[in-house]
Every structure is written in C-alpha cells, then in structure tokens.
Amino acid sequence: MAEWVQGLMDSMGYVGILLLMVLENVFPPIPSELIMPSAGFAAARGDMNLAVVILMGTLGSVIGTLPLYYVGRAFGEDRLVAWADKHGKWLTLSGKDIKKADDWFDRHGSKAVLFGRMVPGIRSLLSLPAGMSEMPMGTFLLFSAIGSALWSALLAGAGFALGENYDRVEQYVGPASRIILGLLAVAAVAWFLRRKREQEHAEV
Template sequence: MTQWLLEWIPQVMERLSYFGIGLLMFLENLFPPIPSELIMPLAGFTVSKGELNFQYAVLAGVIGTVIGALPWYYIGKLFGESRIRQLADRYGKWLTISGEDISKANHWFHKRGGMAVLLCRLVPGVRTLISVPAGINAMPIGAFILYSTIGTALWCTLLTYSGYVLGQNYGLVETYLGPISKYILIGLLLVAGGWIWRRRQTQKHRP
C-alpha cells in the first residue's frame, strides 16, 4: 500500500469520526486498492482508546460498504458480463481488476447464488467483485442487500475487534490477513465443490 494511503486513512477517520469510517468503506468498495483490512482495525484501535463506540463503528462500516456495493451491482445489471470483461481488461489496471476476475466472481455466483454474496463478503479481493455477477444475473435487490449486509457485518465486526485487541499494532491485521485469505478462499471453493458433487450424486440416484 502506498504511503499516502497510510497517512490519509487515519486523517479522514480522525476528522470525520463515524462518517469517516462509512466514507472510507464506501470508497473501499469503489476502489479495491483501499483496504478494509486497515480501515476497520484502525476503527477498533480508536475504540480501544475510548474515542469511538464499538457498535457504532461497525454499523458505520457496514452502511458504507453496502452503499458502496450498489454501483457495482447496477454496473453488472446494466452492461452484462461480456462488456464488463472488456472494460476490465482495458481499464481495470487502475482498480486492480481484470476480466478474469469478473469471470471468477460470476462462476462463484452461479455455484452458490445468494450464499456466494454472503461468503465472498468475508474474502479480501473477492468481496467487492461479487456485486458484479449479482447484478449480471439480476439478483433481486432486496436479497442482494440482505446477504451483503449479513456478510459485511461479520467482516466488519471481525476486523474491528481485531484492531481493538491489537491496539497500536492494528496494522498487523492487514499484514497477516492477506495470506490467510487465500486459504479461506480455497476452503470456500472446496466447500462449494463438495456441495455441487453431493447435489449431482443425489440427482443421479433419484428414480
């Protein structure tokens, strides 16, 4: 992460408090290089100093994230997978997004539907992109917001509590979560694969 982000994020949170948390999490969904793995742990550290309320900090993060997910949802709904893949391959380097990333997210969505939205909110690097296939496949907006809210609430609570416990070392959350998230993603893929295999086996044995 660039040095200016490390300096800018604490400044925004210090000046704008809960609104700053929500704003940063909103921007994190629009621009994936801004990491929630730093924003919410910093909020947790601020809570540990008695300057913020834990529940309100989490709530601000959830609201900002869900609102930030809506533009991607409507982009998917408006343009469709083929067009978005082309745009991602041409301009996605600025957002660290490629056409292949879009295809992977869409594949995940087809496997798990609404649960993919919930589960992928817990996986860095995928949590933002899953909004696109939800829009591409015209997932009902009410269901999208519900699953997004549940998954985001779990994610924000985990990160905020981690920052609360670690205190001034809240930055370690981002350092260690990156490698761990890869194993989480592999685990989720295995679970999805096992579920699909069992479903097919059940269908084969039906009369």
C-alpha cells in the same frame, strides 16, 4: 496509506469510516483490513463506540457494493451472451458458458454473496455477477449486509483487541488477499488453456 486513513477518521469521525468503506469497494487498493482495525483501535482508545464503528463499516460496505451491482445489471446476461457469441472466441468464451455461469449464480448466488463479502480480494467483485444475474435487490442487500457486518465486526474487534498493534491485521490479511487473487489468476489461465485445447480438438 495508514496515516491518511487515520487522519480521515480523526477529522470526520464515523462519517469517515463510512466514506472509506464505500471507497474500499470501488477502489480495492484502499483495504478494509486497514480501515476497520484502525477504527477498532480508535474505539479502544475511547474516541469511538465499537458498535457504531461496526455499523458504519457495514453501511459503507453495503453502499459501496451498489455501483458494480448496477454496472452488472445494466450490462445484463443477454448482452453478455450476445457479446460472447460474437467476440468471445479469442477468450474461448461462448454464450453457453455465460448461461451456465448465470444458472450457477441463480442457484448459489446468495451463499456466494454472503461468504464472498468476507473474502479479501473478491469481496467487491461479486457485485458484478450478482447484478448480471439480476439477483433481486432485497436479496443482494440482505446477504451483503450480513457478510459485511461479520467482516466489519471481525476486523474492528481485532483492532480493538490489538490496540496500538492494530496494523498487524493488515500485515496478515494483506498477503492472504494477494494469494487468493493469485490463485484465481492461475485458475483462470488453467480454464483458458483447457478450453483452448477443447476448441482445437473440436476443429480437427
């Protein structure tokens, strides 16, 4: 993976960074914690400009958020509520749960998008609830851009500072992303079991 990423950047330059960061949001197995440090190392070698590297990383990341945002927007709260009321029982999910989640995102969505764009494992997934809650496009793009710029700058700066050891960034951040996804999975299972018990008590 590292050789492919480096080869694409060597052949396409800044456009390669932009393309890779777009793909990273659509196909999470391509990690930003490998792309941006590698680009930062290229800047340290003098092959690229660090500021332009960060700009391309940010732009690619923001563009990459749009497909899932539009999927969420097309699905919409009303359709999701109707689906949950009709088919969600086996997931212990109801339309009321969807509305509560949507209300929470309406209140805290900007902060969720801003900080979530800097959390490995969920950074691309936040586009779905943002679209479903019909977050205004301008607001979504603004907070996505700020969070993405901070994340891109952090990763590229680390790669610039570490030089040939830029791959250490992925070695540290990669396990962190897997831990975060694991915790989210545990939380989802715990929520499912709790709701299942509540349903069983309600039916007694």
